[in-house]
Amino acid sequence: MTMNNLLTVDVEDWFHICGVSEYITKESWPELESRVFQNTLKILEIFESHDVTATFFVLGYVAEKHPELVRQIRARGHEVATHGYGHNRVYTLTRHAFVQDIRKAVKIIFGITQQDKIGYRAPEWSIRDDSLWALEVLKQEDLAYDSSMAPLPVIGNPHYPRIPYERTLANGILWEFPPLVKRTPLVNLPIGGGWGLRVFPYGMIRSEISKLNQRGHPALIYLHPREFDRDCPQIPLPWIKRFVLNARVESTQKRLARLLNDFRFTSIGAYLDSIS
Ligand SMILES: [Zn+2]
Numbered sequence: 001m002t003m004n005n006l007l008t009v010d011v012e013d014w015f016h017i018c019g020v021s022e023y024i025t026k027e028s029w030p031e032l033e034s035r036v037f038q039n040t041l042k043i044l045e046i047f048e049s050h051d052v053t054a055t056f057f058v059l060g061y062v063a064e065k066h067p068e069l070v071r072q073i074r075a076r077g078h079e080v081a082t083h084g085y086g087h088n089r090v091y092t093l094t095r096h097a098f099v100q101d102i103r104k105a106v107k108i109i110f111g112i113t114q115q116d117k118i119g120y121r122a123p124e125w126s127i128r129d130d131s132l133w134a135l136e137v138l139k140q141e142d143l144a145y146d147s148s149m150a151p152l153p154v155i156g157n158p159h160y161p162r163i164p165y166e167r168t169l170a171n172g173i174l175w176e177f178p179p180l181v182k183r184t185p186l187v188n189l190p191i192g193g194g195w196g197l198r199v200f201p202y203g204m205i206r207s208e209i210s211k212l213n214q215r216g217h218p219a220l221i222y223l224h225p226r227e228f229d230r231d232c233p234q235i236p237l238p239w240i241k242r243f244v245l246n247a248r249v250e251s252t253q254k255r256l257a258r259l260l261n262d263f264r265f266t267s268i269g270a271y272l273d274s275i276s
Helices: 026-031 036-049 060-065 067-075 095-113 133-140 194-199 202-214 239-246 249-262 268-275
Strands: 004-011 055-058 079-082 165-169 172-176 220-223 264-266
Touching: 004 036, 004 268, 036 067, 036 249, 055 060, 055 067, 060 067, 060 095, 067 079, 067 095, 079 095, 079 268, 095 133, 133 165, 133 172, 194 220, 194 239, 194 249, 202 249, 220 249, 264 268
Parallel strands: 004 055, 004 220, 004 264, 055 079
Antiparallel strands: 165 172
């Protein structure tokens, strides 16, 4: 049997970027041109043409503004999960503020899909050593699983596991789904999404996925709607942010098509069902 890998999308607009409050304030969000609907439809069409289903972590702010988009995602057979409401890095929030953010986001999704089990992904993989308390909140709030801990320096911790695993918490067990990374002697490389998926050689990414699959583990890929937008508005950000957002962004679609041709993918929810 061919191994299934995990295909995920963080459904947010082009201006939902962490750590840029000097350039775009939250107060300005409602005035900015929303492009998430049309860009997510492009992704849905690509997935449909490859007959593949995925997990869509929809930002609460987006779900509230575009309930029809959430319905479309669901109607096409994909899994709807949550990316929180306000796109704040978890380690900048108090426990109380995180609980409020999660409840608001889950309530909006539930109001649209009536789903009782919803998975979670933090903005910018921001559950790390200084915000591990958030996992207990997710369990307490009955989220289905988490996908917020990157085995990468700075944004996560290179010592975190690189494959899906069950985390034992004070209040129960929670599945964790890390993004695909490539281990090198110096540093783990972020090849599963964002700039890494676009910039590193495709052969390197393919061989890493094959290696994981041969050992019986799925690789997790993540995408953003803005990566499918040729006319994405540009913000005058520091060069490092611009690189992360824009480097080889035109190659996303081609990369995705190759991945979908070379490997099998499914949603996290379907994967969990298949192993339980
Ligand atoms: Zn995000």
